[in-house]
Amino acid sequence: MRSRPGLSHSSWDKLFKKGEFMSSAQLCPISKFEKLLIATDRSEFSEGAVREAVDAETLEKIRNIVKGYNGVEEVTALHARNSGSFIFVHLDIRLFIKKLKAAHELAHDIEGVIRKEVPFIERVSIHYEPVKKDYRRHAVPLADREGLISEHFGSAPFIGIWDIRVSGPEMSSHEIIENPFMNLDKGKGIKLAELLIEREIDILYTKEAFEGKGPQYVLSGAEIELRNTELLTLNDLIESGKEAGRQEK
CATH class of the missing domain: 3.30.420.130 (Dinitrogenase iron-molybdenum cofactor biosynthesis domain)
Known part of the structure; x- marks a missing residue:
């Protein structure tokens, strides 16, 4: 039986090194266009907050799925957290596509592939907008x-x-x-x-x-x-x- 994605023991050691929280961006380098946001207040850091963090391998897999679509110009934000045995994902992306219907269909397709390819995904929400040109x-x-x-x-x-x-x-x-x-x-x-x-x-x-x-x-x-x-x-x-x-x- 597969275990739920989470932090490895080595990641725990990194998180608690010198009593400081190491951001997931340090554990998993990302491009300058992307932001990995985990809602964790340092002043209220707890074991429960760490358990909500999603491991770097899972985040990278989600990111690669999205960036593999020709219609995606960039991923502007990726939020993911564990809740019990499941993962909840939210994405902000920019699309080359102009038509609203086509953009909606692409987002729906991305959602389906993420849920199929990544274990324990309970919900994927995607906010999309066209690329802004000057x-x-x-x-x-x-x-x-x-x-x-x-x-x-x-x-x-x-x-x-x-x-x-x-x-x-x-x-x-x-x-x-x-x-x-x-x-x-x-x-x-x-x-x-x-x-x-x-x-x-x-x-x-x-x-x-x-x-x-x-x-x-x-x-x-x-x-x-x-x-x-x-x-x-x-x-x-x-x-x-x-x-x-x-x-x-």
Whole structure:
């Protein structure tokens, strides 16, 4: 019969060394993004409080399960405590996912895997929030490196990408990348749409209509905003965005 996860004798020795409490962060180093919080008042330190602590191996296993999901950007807090023969876990995580339904489904999946993979888990609660960005990333298909906006999407040889700060109309970065899918016979638009999702694009400008086409479903599924433009060049588009930002302020 498996014993309940808890502190080993060596961990007890560390905890009581020189009469001082050693934090679980010292026993189990964690990344700078994570916090391991155990509610223990040093002035009221007791044997019962130590029994509530969860061993480092169990915490690390929970942490690795969560970080193994592609949609998880970081674990901001991990709380875990023993109560009788069971463990209660609370997680705060940040997700790359924008859609509320998809985020809820991911959190539910994480909860199920933790309960399946870690013994004695009684309850897992997860608080999730999207990654907060201080900029919005824009993209537009280009016909050349000089910035002429392409009439097409999937077959455009280049893509212009630039970031505009949320706090103002200033541009924080700007690049032109090649479209590696332009010569494909089929599916070039969908492949390019998937690439833009990987590049975390927020707004895509095009001259080509997407209604009812594959790229529309891929991009809308990732909550990328689609905007039509009649402007001729990338510089025109960037400047018009800056002007709109100034008017909004």
